[in-house]
Amino acid sequence: MALVTEQARRLDQFHEQGYFILREVFAPDVLSGARSALNRLVDRQAQELVVSGLVESTLEHEPFETRLYQLYRNCLDQAPDNWRPELHLPELYPVFFHPFLLDHVSALLGTEVRLYPNYTVRPKLPDHPQTLVLWHQDGGYTEHWHKSREGDVSQLGMVNIWTPFVPARKANGCMQFLPGTHLAGLLPHVQREFYLEIPAGALEPYRDKVIDIELDPGDVVVFHNMLCHRGLPNQTNSIRWSMDWRYQDARQPTLRDEQGHLARSAKTPEHVVQDPDDWARRRFS
Numbered sequence: 001m002a003l004v005t006e007q008a009r010r011l012d013q014f015h016e017q018g019y020f021i022l023r024e025v026f027a028p029d030v031l032s033g034a035r036s037a038l039n040r041l042v043d044r045q046a047q048e049l050v051v052s053g054l055v056e057s058t059l060e061h062e063p064f065e066t067r068l069y070q071l072y073r074n075c076l077d078q079a080p081d082n083w084r085p086e087l088h089l090p091e092l093y094p095v096f097f098h099p100f101l102l103d104h105v106s107a108l109l110g111t112e113v114r115l116y117p118n119y120t121v122r123p124k125l126p127d128h129p130q131t132l133v134l135w136h137q138d139g140g141y142t143e144h145w146h147k148s149r150e151g152d153v154s155q156l157g158m159v160n161i162w163t164p165f166v167p168a169r170k171a172n173g174c175m176q177f178l179p180g181t182h183l184a185g186l187l188p189h190v191q192r193e194f195y196l197e198i199p200a201g202a203l204e205p206y207r208d209k210v211i212d213i214e215l216d217p218g219d220v221v222v223f224h225n226m227l228c229h230r231g232l233p234n235q236t237n238s239i240r241w242s243m244d245w246r247y248q249d250a251r252q253p254t255l256r257d258e259q260g261h262l263a264r265s266a267k268t269p270e271h272v273v274q275d276p277d278d279w280a281r282r283r284f285s
């Protein structure tokens with residue numbers, strides 16, 4: 001009974017403020033599996049750097065928190081700012097398809113839930129403008145960069161998730177939200193060098209509400225795709241590793257070329273991603 005009340009309180013917060021936080025969702029073995037899977041992606045980068053002669057060593061003993069930064073220290077503009085199709089790794093299945101998380105998502109979206117075709121790992125390196133995501137609503141990106149079909153982005157039944165793989169604090173670039181802005185409709189977005197940005201004037205009425213979303217590994221923030229958010233700059237010497245992904249009511253169009261993958265379904269349970277191997281066999285499509 002207490003659990004149901006707790007979930008209801010979170011859903012109320014989602015409707016009123018546009019977000020809620022779940023603490024300690026991912027167990028230590030899930031986190032260490034995810035981190036070692038990401039380290040394999042770093043290995044791949046390191047080997048390419050050695051082959052191209054940009055570095056002498058793959059720095060395999062450097063900690064996860066600093067290795068990618070040390071590898072690219074002298075050529076930061078060539079460092080990867082995100083991984084997407086590469087995320088079909090078995091160790092990420094327990095993160096994307098975590099039952100407790102999906103229970104909350106189903107309570108918001110209904111019985112047909114897809115993992116939306118927009119899932120990203122971000123290694124936010126220190127002083128790396130390519131990873132500095134500016135104030136935006138996710139709906140702004142769908143409208144500006146991806147929308148190839150008819151449809152209203154503000155009506156997409158969509159829930160965003162963000163989780164860190166290292167403690168995320170103000171100093172290393174945690175997320176910031178403007179609570180309540182999911183009710184403001186689609187705000188203007190302008191193209192900057194790497195990302196879209198909502199101009200300062202359009203954010204003025206909401207500025208005094210800004211909150212820092214400081215999370216530890218294992219914690220998750222669930223938020224509305226129309227909520228204004230950004231990532232702060234990383235002012236430390238190590239990497240702010242994080243992953244973000246989205247779920248959508250699978251009865252709706254994605255408004256993208258890709259269709260994503262079913263996470264829960266009462267209608268066609270045979271099409272739901274079944275297990276880590278099934279996830280690893282699928283593609284970003």
Ligand SMILES: O=C(O)CCC(=O)C(=O)O
Pocket residue numbers: 122124131133138160161162175229230231232242244245
């Ligand atoms: O991780 C960040 O800094 C930004 C992520 C983001 O904008 C998102 O999850 O939609």
